[in-house]
Amino acid sequence: MASIRAAFNGPFAHKEGPDYRWVEFKGHIPYPRPGACPSETYDALHKSTKDFPDEVVSFMRQHQLMWEPVPPLGGRPIITRVNAPCMFKRVVVDRVEAEDGPYDVLHLGTDDGKVVKVVSVTTDSWDPEEIILEELSVFKSPTPVLSMELSTKRQQLYLSSELGVAQLGLQRCELYGTDCAECCLARDPYCSWDGQTCSRFFPSSKRRARRQDVKYGDPWSQCPVTEDDSASVEEKSLYGVEGNSTFLECVPRSPQAELRWTSSSKTTEDRRPLSDDHRSLHMKRGLLVQRLELADAGLYTCTSHEHSYSQVLARYRLHIIPNHSLHPAAPHQQSQGPSHGKTGPAGGALPVFPGPRPPASLPALRNSWLPQHRSYKDLHMVGSNSLSVDEYCEQLWYREKRRQQKLRTLKLKQESRKARVRRNNPPEPPL
Known part of the structure; x- marks a missing residue:
C-alpha cells in the first residue's frame, strides 16, 4: 500500500511530441491535486467534485495515468506464462501457514474453465520461484470463470461460470501418495508427511514425524530415502x-x-x-x-x-x-517345414513369434490389438485441428475404451438371450 500511495502522490504521465510518447509530466499541477478526494474539513471551498475549477477538470481528462509504476514484491511478476493457450481472469489468495513460515497460495481462474494453483517461493538468493501445484479443469466445457470466492473456514474454493457453480477443496494431499519423498517434492504448503501418508498440515500439530519443505523441496534432508533401485x-x-x-x-x-x-x-x-x-x-x-x-x-x-x-x-x-510374421503363410508354403498343429483363421499356419510368446493368439492380436496401435503419421497434422499430440492420443485411448465397453455389453446381451432361450425351451426328459 505504501508503494501505491507513493505512485499516486508522484508525477503524472503525459503524451508529447510528434509520436505521442509517454513521458513524465513536469509542468504545473493545478490545485486541488487531481485524484485527491474533496473534503469540507480540509478545504471549505471544494466540498465536492462539482466545486473543482475547470483547470482541474481539464487536467484530469488529459492526464489519467501516473508515471511511477507499482512493482510486485521482488521486482518481477509472481507467475509468467509465455504462449499460453489461456488467460487468467480471476484470482484469490490464501495465506497458508507452513513449517517454515507463511506462504501466499494463488488460485487463478482462466478463460477456459481451469483453476491453476500457484505458490511463489523466495530462495536464499532472493530470486522468486514459481511453483505450479495443480491445474484442474473444473467445467465439462471450456468456459470463462466469472467469479471466485474462498472460504478458509470450510477450506473450500467456490467458482461460477455460465454453466453453473463448482466447489473445490483447497488441498488434495492424498494425490501425492504415501511416500515421504513424493510428499516433500510436491512443495504444497497445505500438505505434509505425517509418518504414514501425505495429509493436511496443521500448524498447531506437534507430531515429531511430520515432514515438510516448501522452500527447497529436498527429500534428502527430510525423509529416510536411499538411492532408488530400478529393479x-x-x-x-x-x-x-x-x-x-x-x-x-x-x-x-x-x-x-x-x-x-x-x-x-x-x-x-x-x-x-x-x-x-x-x-x-x-x-x-x-x-x-x-x-x-x-x-x-x-x-x-x-x-x-x-x-x-x-x-x-x-x-x-x-x-x-x-x-512379415503377421501374414498367414501361402498354401504352397504351408507344406514346407514342420507343422505345429495350429492353424490360423483361414487355415494357414500361425506365425512363430521371436522371443516370449504374445499373450494373445493371432486372431485376437489382429482383430483387437492392432487397431489400438495405429500409425501416427497423421499426428503431424494435429495442429490444424487445434489438438496437441497428448490430446490426440488421449482421444484415441478413450475411443478404444468405449469400443471395448460396447463389445462387453453386446456379449452380455448375447449370453442373456441364450439363457432366456434355454429357460423357455427346457430339454425333453428321456423316455
Missing part, C-alpha cells in the same frame, strides 16, 4: 509391430519433475539416454515411438528427476514382432 519397479512386457508405432506411458508425480528415458538392447545391459529424433518424441505422459524397428527391442526405463532426487517410475520390456 524394485515392476517390468511390464509390451509388444509392437515392425513399422508401426507404440506409446510408453510414464506420468510424473510432480509438475516440476523432468522425465528422462533410457534403453538397453537384448545383447547389452548398458543404458543409453534417448533424445528426440525423427522417430521418437518425448511427451508429457510418456514416450512415443513413431516407427518401430527390430533394433528397438529391449528394456526402456523412465526416470523422473527433480532437484537432486531421481526415481524410476516405469520399466517396459519391448518386443518387436516382424511385419
